[in-house]
Amino acid sequence: MGNFxxxxxxxxxxxxxxxxxxxxxxxxxxxxxxxxxxxxxQLRVTTCVYAAIAALPLLWLMVRRFFM
Numbered sequence: 001m002g003n004f005x006x007x008x009x010x011x012x013x014x015x016x017x018x019x020x021x022x023x024x025x026x027x028x029x030x031x032x033x034x035x036x037x038x039x040x041x042q043l044r045v046t047t048c049v050y051a052a053i054a055a056l057p058l059l060w061l062m063v064r065r066f067f068m
Contacts, residue, residue, distance in 0.1 A: 016061060019057040020057055020058055020061055022057075023054055023055060023056075023057040023058045024058065026051075026054040027051055027054045027055045030047055030050060030051035030054060031051055034047055034048045
């Protein structure tokens, strides 16, 4: 978004915010599920893998924000 000035950055913001919000909605309950499964001693690896896959948009936004 650094290339856009003024209203261009505001217009491009949904391109980043929508995937990030959807990712948060999926990742937060999945992480709670992983934590409760681990406490119960019945950790399902697939839930943790799906949470990691759902977190990829957030990770990409953080990499773009802080390292590029």
